[in-house]
Amino acid sequence: MVVAGGGTAGHIEPALALADAVMRLRPDARVVALGTERGLESRLVPARGYPLELIPPVPMPRKPTADLLKLPLKVRGAVKQTRDVLERVGADVVVGFGGYVSLPAYLAARGRVPIVVHEANAKSGLANKVGAKFAERVAAAVPDSGLSDARVIGIPLRHSITTLNRAALRAEARRAFGLHPTAPVLLVFGGSQGARSINTAVSAAAPAFAAAGIGVLHAHGPKNTVAVQQVPNTPAYVPVPYLERMDLAYAAADAVLCRSGAMTVAEVSAVGLPAIFVPLPHGNGEQALNANPVVAAGGGVLIPDEQLTPEWVAATVVPLVADRQRLAAMSAATLSTGHREADVVLARMVLEVVKK
Structure with a gap:
């Protein structure tokens, strides 16, 4: 072949x-x-x-x-x-x-x-x-x-994604990234090189995540940096340049904020992660089309890149990640669209x- x-x-x-x-x-x-x-x-x-x-x-x-x-x-x-x-x-x-x-x-x-x-x-x-x-x-x-x-x-x-048991790997994954063992965790990434708009909006909302007791695992890209001041006695905000083990990252997370390339949408759907999709702002609009089936099923939220602000993240993403009942419903919905x-x-x- x-x-x-x-x-x-x-x-x-x-x-x-x-x-x-x-x-x-x-x-x-x-x-x-x-x-x-x-x-x-x-x-x-x-x-x-x-x-x-x-x-x-x-x-x-x-x-x-x-x-x-x-x-x-x-x-x-x-x-x-x-x-x-x-x-x-x-x-x-x-x-x-x-x-x-x-x-x-x-x-x-x-x-x-x-x-x-x-x-x-x-x-x-x-x-x-x-x-x-x-x-x-x-x-x-x-x-x-x-x-x-x-x-x-x-x-x-990849077989490591399609056979992933997030619950079974959760404790190991949280330890590997230095995340709180039981607090809600948002996974953030913008592709292999990162995404400046995502990095800026999410990192600026770090105090809101800390106040709500939410941890963040943020892959900002090898050519970018994210400076976040940790708040004592709150779940960690963990910035990393790149995620070598996406299976561990998915297992550690309760929700994800990411671009909506075809592979990303497919992986997120296959593992059942509720998603906030931020389509790439240029091209022929296919990233929004990639996300539409998951959003229509109730497993995701779509926000245009130009509307992604720290204020929107604090007002919309933080309460979503803190709502375990809504996350469970979204997880079931996104799994139904996966292959x-x-x-x-x-x-x-x-x-x-x-x-x-």
């Missing part, structure tokens, strides 16, 4: 989760990942134990524009190199997750190797729209992604295509 999902963690992590699921179902399988030197895959894929084949990047315009006219020359070389990889490794199936690695993979495999497409976002990108036209099977995270006849399965997630089994479902789809 050759997986194509380079560039961002939102493309790479589902590809690796699928790879892990295939290996659990078929230990005799071989998985090869396609990627580029500039993408996160150059670090993430080898760390998970899979070989990485590098091809030239083909940046994909989000919409049909004049940039499309520049694609043929860029694509041609990448397709040739990708075709060489498919032949050399003896590919039986290509699984693409969108982005600038997937288009060459789809074009190289067309008519030669069966293709499976997975779309993680609420709005499909151009690469997956192309790949879906000649794919054997098409899967999507949510309905109405723009890919016709796509089977809605959710997003493949813990998506990795195995997609793995079986892929293996059926190979068998066929």
Whole structure:
């Protein structure tokens, strides 16, 4: 199996989760990942134990524009190199997750190797729209992604997340981060690099959290800092640059305030955490669309980035996190929207295509 999902963690992590699921179902399988030197895959894929084949990047315009006219020359070389990889490794199936690695993979495999497409976002990108036209099977995270006849399965997630028992891991997680063992805890993060608006609004509301007896675990990003004066005899406000163990972070928390990228929404839903979503303020609005199913089910709250202020956090987030009964209802609601089994479902789809 050759997986194509380079560039961002939102493309790479589902590809690796699928790879892990295939290996659990078929230990005799071989998985090869396609990627580029500039993408996160150059670090993430080898760390998970899979070989990485590098091809030239083909940046994909989000919409049909004049940039499309520049694609043929860029694509041609990448397709040739990708075709060489498919032949050399003896590919039986290509699984693409969108982005600038997937288009060459789809074009190289067309008519030669069966293709499976997975779309993680609420709005499909151009690469997956192309790949879906000649794919054997098409899967999507949510309905109405723009890919016709796509089977809605959710997003493949890491096994450590889909099998997470938050209650069983709670005490260990609280100790690991230096959090109060029983007080409510809000988990805060804004992606791997942090988010300045989230950092500013939440850290400025630290006195309100302390007064309400709420602890905070705040991942502010490796290039940012958060200065918070601890209030004696109150639950700790714990700032960290980065969260290496998201399973521990989720287990330690009672609620989360975060961006609403597709992977984040999928993980939060799978573990059943009530969420305050702050969609990225630029792009095509897909982060708000990602969060909508959870919000509609009652498992989350959505606040536009420009409206996220310390005053709003103190007036809205603090009482929400302090209300255990409301948190329990929201947790049940968000769990109902999750897809813990998506990795195995997609793995079986892929293996059926190979068998066929």
